[in-house]
Amino acid sequence: xxxxxxxxxxxxxxxxxxxxxxxxxxxxxxxxxxxxxxxxxxxxxxxxxxxxxxxxxxxxxxxxxxxxxxxxxxxxxxxxxxxxxxxxxxxxxxxxxxxxxxxxxxxxxxxxxxxxxxxxxxxxxxxxxxxxxxxxxxxxxxxxxxxxxxxxxxxxxxxxxxxxxxxxxxxxxxxxxxxxxxxxxxxxxxxxxxxxxxxxxxxxxxxxxxxxxxxxxxxxxxxxxxxxxxxxxxxxxxxxxxxxxxxxxxxxxxxxxxxxxxxxxxxxxxxxxxxxxxxxxxxxxxxxxxxxxxxxxxxxxxxxxxxxxxxxxxxxxxxxxxxxxxxxxxxxxxxxxxxxxxxxxxxxxxxxxxxxxxxxxxxxxxxxxxxxxxxxxxxxxxxxxxxxxxxxxxxx
Amino acid sequence: xxxxxxxxxxxxxxxxxxxxxxxxxxxxxxxxxxxxxxxxxxxxxxxxxxxxxxxxxxxxxxxxxxxxxxxxxxxxxxxxxxxxxxxxxxxxxxxxxxxxxxxxxxxxxxxxxxxxxxxxxxxxxxxxxxxxxxxxxxxxxxxxxxxxxxxxxxxxxxxxxxxxxxxxxxxxxxxxxxxxxxxxxxxxxxxxxxxxxxxxxxxxxxxxxxxxxxxxxxxxxxxxxxxxxxxxxxxxxxxxxxxxxxxxxxxxxxxxxxxxxxxxxxxxxxxxxxxxxxxxxxxxxxxxxxxxxxxxxxxxxxxxxxxxxxxxxxxxxxxxxxxxxxxxxxxxxxxxxxxxxxxxxxxxxxxxxxxxxxxxxxxxxxxxxxxxxxxxxxxxxxxxxxxxxxxxxxxxxxxxxx
Numbered sequence: 132x133x134x135x136x137x138x139x140x141x142x143x144x145x146x147x148x149x150x151x152x153x154x155x156x157x158x159x160x161x162x163x164x165x166x167x168x169x170x171x172x173x174x175x176x177x178x179x180x181x182x183x184x185x186x187x188x189x190x191x192x193x194x195x196x197x198x199x200x201x202x203x204x205x206x207x208x209x210x211x212x213x214x215x216x217x218x219x220x221x222x223x224x225x226x227x228x229x230x231x232x233x234x235x236x237x238x239x240x241x242x243x244x245x246x247x248x249x250x251x252x253x254x255x256x257x258x259x260x261x262x263x264x265x266x267x268x269x270x271x272x273x274x275x276x277x278x279x280x281x282x283x284x285x286x287x288x289x290x291x292x293x294x295x296x297x298x299x300x301x302x303x304x305x306x307x308x309x310x311x312x313x314x315x316x317x318x319x320x321x322x323x324x325x326x327x328x329x330x331x332x333x334x335x336x337x338x339x340x341x342x343x344x345x346x347x348x349x350x351x352x353x354x355x356x357x358x359x360x361x362x363x364x365x366x367x368x369x370x371x372x373x374x375x376x377x378x379x380x381x382x383x384x385x386x387x388x389x390x391x392x393x394x395x396x397x398x399x400x401x402x403x404x405x406x407x408x409x410x411x412x413x414x415x416x417x418x419x420x421x422x423x424x425x426x427x428x429x430x431x432x433x434x435x436x437x438x439x440x441x442x443x444x445x446x447x448x449x450x451x452x453x454x455x456x457x458x459x460x461x462x463x464x465x466x467x468x469x470x471x472x473x474x475x476x477x478x479x480x481x482x483x484x485x486x487x488x489x490x491x492x493x494x495x496x497x498x499x500x501x502x503x504x505x506x507x508x509x510x511x512x513x514x515x516x517x518x519x520x521x522x523x524x525x526x527x
Numbered sequence: 528x529x530x531x532x533x534x535x536x537x538x539x540x541x542x543x544x545x546x547x548x549x550x551x552x553x554x555x556x557x558x559x560x561x562x563x564x565x566x567x568x569x570x571x572x573x574x575x576x577x578x579x580x581x582x583x584x585x586x587x588x589x590x591x592x593x594x595x596x597x598x599x600x601x602x603x604x605x606x607x608x609x610x611x612x613x614x615x616x617x618x619x620x621x622x623x624x625x626x627x628x629x630x631x632x633x634x635x636x637x638x639x640x641x642x643x644x645x646x647x648x649x650x651x652x653x654x655x656x657x658x659x660x661x662x663x664x665x666x667x668x669x670x671x672x673x674x675x676x677x678x679x680x681x682x683x684x685x686x687x688x689x690x691x692x693x694x695x696x697x698x699x700x701x702x703x704x705x706x707x708x709x710x711x712x713x714x715x716x717x718x719x720x721x722x723x724x725x726x727x728x729x730x731x732x733x734x735x736x737x738x739x740x741x742x743x744x745x746x747x748x749x750x751x752x753x754x755x756x757x758x759x760x761x762x763x764x765x766x767x768x769x770x771x772x773x774x775x776x777x778x779x780x781x782x783x784x785x786x787x788x789x790x791x792x793x794x795x796x797x798x799x800x801x802x803x804x805x806x807x808x809x810x811x812x813x814x815x816x817x818x819x820x821x822x823x824x825x826x827x828x829x830x831x832x833x834x835x836x837x838x839x840x841x842x843x844x845x846x847x848x849x850x851x852x853x854x855x856x857x858x859x860x861x862x863x864x865x866x867x868x869x870x871x872x873x874x875x876x877x878x879x880x881x882x883x884x885x886x887x888x889x890x891x892x893x894x895x896x897x898x899x900x901x902x903x904x905x906x907x908x909x910x911x912x913x914x915x916x917x918x919x920x921x922x923x924x925x926x927x928x929x
Contacts, residue, residue, distance in 0.1 A: 249678075251674075280711070281711065282709055282710050282711035282713070283711035283712070284711075285708055285709060285711055286709040286710060286711065287709075290709040290710065292709075292710040292711075292713050292714065293713075294710070294713040294714060299674070299677055299714075300706075300710065301709075301710075302701075302702070303701070304697055304701055307670060307697055307698060307701065307702060309667075309670075310666065310667040310668070310669075310670025310671050310673075310674065310698065311670050311671070311673055311674035311677070311698075311702060312674060313667070313670075313671050313674065314670060314671035314672060314673060314674020314675040314676075314677070315674045315675070315677065315678055317671055317674070317675050317680075318674070318675040318677075318678040318679070318680045319678075320656075321628075321630065321656060321675070321680060322678075322680075340666070341664075341666045341667045341670065344662070344664035344666060344667035344668075345664075345667040345670065345671060347662055347664065348661060348662060348664065348667060348668060348671065351662070352659070503712070504707050504708045504711060504712040505707070505708055505746055505747050506707070506747060506749070506771045507707060507712075507715045507717075507770035507771050508770065
């Protein structure tokens with residue numbers, strides 16, 4: 132498996148040189164977001180494809196996009212680290228699955244699609260939710276079970292949803308979200324929306340039968356479904372080579388085309404998602420395998436070091452970290468200075484801290500909320516407490 | 528007293544509707560009357576709107592007792608006669624005409640016309656995108672139906688036999704039932720999952736399952752069981768129009784029942800029970816195919832001088848405790864006749880619910896007649912003794928009324 136190795140030297144001349152860029156000393160170092168000249172950057176690794184053409188390695192981007200990548204990924208990274216601390220402080224309970232290391236997938240995907248396209252993922256959903264337009268307050272409130280959370284505190288870490296921007300969650304059972312995602316794609320085809328669905332799953336879920344069932348149906352009915360395998364190489368504690376006879380997840384679709392992408396390179400992810408969207412709208416389902424890595428363990432109760440070495444984790448962090456990659460790009464193209472990026476990170480840190488403080492102020496749900504939203508408002512259906520005499524529910 | 532009535536008011540949503548003449552010409556009018564609000568509030572002081580007059584109206588059904596059929600006149604009757612599966616199809620077709628977001632997916636529902644002919648002709652009329660033949664992959668196509676419902680489509684998922692839906696249990700329990708809650712109300716899942724279940728004619732153990740007992744604990748879903756062409760069509764339409772996920776249980780042996788149903792459009796209420804035969808001595812609660820065994824036993828009982836009140840509960844989740852409670856208040860004796868197995872069946876839950884709420888009104892312990900806790904055998908005689916027979920119902924009533 133070819134892992135992208137970005138030269139660890141910090142010298143700017145070694146790094147990805149722009150194929151075409153107009154940089155004049157007078158125009159550089161604008162940290163404003165309305166800088167829209169095009170930069171074309173090559174991805175670190177070419178795409179590998181199965182039953183289809185690979186997209187080009189050269190990705191068009193703009194300085195503002197790169198800066199927004201940096202900012203968004205820094206926010207996501209900071210948010211996950213903060214969630215780690217909150218969990219250890221017992222403010223977040225239950226399961227908490229952190230996404231740090233995989234931010235490039237969320238950010239790259241968002242840049243290639245619109246809010247009308249749908250995304251559905253499994254339980255490692257905090258950053259995907261943020262990418263879809265969720266706010267830090269909603270994230271932290273939901274994690275702490277407060278009413279300001281995106282699911283009013285009733286869902287928890289694994290159940291983030293944002294219907295108005297096409298984020299369908301947030302699912303706890305491994306693999307069950309893939310048929311749901313194909314159903315979303317079916318609805319998009321039914322309504323003739325011209326939009327697509329990205330159904331994300333992990334390398335652990337890639338061995339679920341329902342995935343192949345759903346893929347079969349999607350291919351039969353030509354649904355605009357894009358199945359994205361976020362391959363972080365470990366299904367909880369089991370390495371991929373111990374779980375899958377064929378760990379080439381992009382080829383597992385057999386008759387469905389697949390593409391393998393360096394998931395730590397936000398621009399490669401963007402290119403692949405754009406390509407996939409065009410493909411899905413014309414030719415039906417496609418599988419994307421994102422080669423990525425998570426620094427934390429599977430969840431907060433997993434140290435993450437019993438099944439992999441610390442050297443491996445720090446090695447990936449040094450060589451393939453998505454935020455560092457974008458930082459180097461920005462610095463090598465003189466889009467911002469070191470100090471400005473550090474200021475952005477400080478700002479992000481403050482935003483996250485403020486959101487946490489605000490979330491801590493948010494109240495816990497009222498007792499009657501136990502019985503709301505069990506049923507949608509209907510002919511008169513209600514939910515009762517265990518003790519029918521005492522606890523009453525009034526329909527909203 | 529307050530507690531019982533209080534509990535009963537909870538499900539009195541349709542107290543202003545006559546269950547037989549439930550005309551709901553448009554969705555808009557329904558939601559306006561819902562918003563009137565007063566009948567949706569549970570009052571702890573136990574006040575309830577009196578609607579005893581509803582109990583006296585008899586609902587015509589396929590197994591009428593002798594006294595009822597003699598009242599039928601020779602004048603041309605209104606409505607049209609059809610079989611139960613045709614009634615289901617009529618309901619389905621009317622809803623598909625009315626709402627373009629309604630679609631059907633299941634095995635062999637399209638070109639084949641449905642294994643029980645419920646969807647016959649619909650594929651040619653509506654096309655392949657609205658009547659979808661799926662491969663044999665219950666887990667995933669149920670999941671796909673739920674995913675489509677999350678966006679606002681109204682799919683109807685057909686299980687060729689209810690027993691096959693065990694493969695989709697995860698999707699039904701976790702995604703169908705719980706998404707509305709875990710998303711804080713963001714997603715509604717207006718899906719209908721339907722199919723035939725129950726003990727048939729020597730179909731074997733795996734094809735004779737009663738899944739209502741397994742699904743009844745899932746929070747967030749509604750379950751209804753149809754038993755006559757009239758309520759089959761009405762419940763099908765109501766289920767499709769409902770914003771909640773509804774599981775509609777049909778029965779393999781009831782598809783060829785014939786009945787005359789009204790020409791005009793009608794919808795049955797999903798949470799109401801049906802008064803089949805009013806009486807004074809004992810309340811018999813039943814649903815689906817057992818209704819006919821009960822009515823057969825009722826003939827014998829009437830000849831012996833008993834006056835049983837037969838209620839087809841129809842709504843398996845939530846129970847219509849209002850109708851049931853009023854009946855218990857009148858007769859003070861309850862017999863439950865069901866096709867589920869004894870352990871953990873609908874009858875078990877109903878017994879618990881009635882005991883909890885109406886214990887003061889009972890003169891005798893509730894008797895629950897259920898199927899035996901065995902896999903359904905193939906041999907005809909053994910299969911007959913797995914389910915409740917009319918003779919057993921008669922004996923049980925005699926025992927109750929001593």
